[in-house]
Amino acid sequence: FLVAAALLGFVIGWFFNRIQAIGTYNQLAEESESRLRILKKQLLSASEDRTNLQDALQATRVKLSNLESSQKSMDDYVARLADKQQRIEELEAQAYASEEQHMRVQRDFAKFRLYKTKEVQQLQQQLAARGGAVPNTTDPATNEVPTLQKKAGAAAAVVGSVEGAAARLPDITHEVLESNQDVMDMTSEFNFDPEELLSND
Secondary structure (H helix, E strand, O other): OHHHHHHHHHHHHHHHHHHHHHHHHHHHHHHHHHHHHHHHHHHHHHHHHHHHHHHHHHHHHHHHHHHHHHHHHHHHHHHHHHHHHHHHHHHHHHHHHHHHHHHHHHHHHHHHHHHHHHHHHHHHHHHHHOOOOOOOOOOOHHHHHHHHHHHHHHHHHHHHHHHHHHHHOOHHHHHHHHHHHHHHHHHOOOOHHHHHHHHHH
């Protein structure tokens, strides 16, 4: 009887221990499943973050490529603007020199014209003084009339040629205006002041 009681007590104890172990195992399993769910959520969040980072990296690469293209376009624009600016300075220098030359020619021409006008008037007066004389091939004064007429015609021709030369002086004003218009057209491609850009260089 004692052996049966001891055996029964052992079986009951083992059964209760087994039940307690199963309860502990179930508790650990639930905790593990809870941790696993948390880890899965964290993994999913990390995966989403990774996707977002990859998208952001790709967008950054695209922006960098666009910036490089814009920088190249800007460099080309600055080079063209510098060329135009240099051309305008050259044209302005030519215009200034042409204006000085024109003023100098006008001044010299005014003096020359005054001198030639007086000379023509003197020749015309001499022709008028000799015009009333009876033609005589042996008279030196009469023979001098054709020579005076020739001199008067030559003087008038010189005055006319100088006036034509003054009118044909090079006029590069339209070329300066065209270059300025080209610079304005180039500036309209970008929204900034070209003078500010050149000052920053």
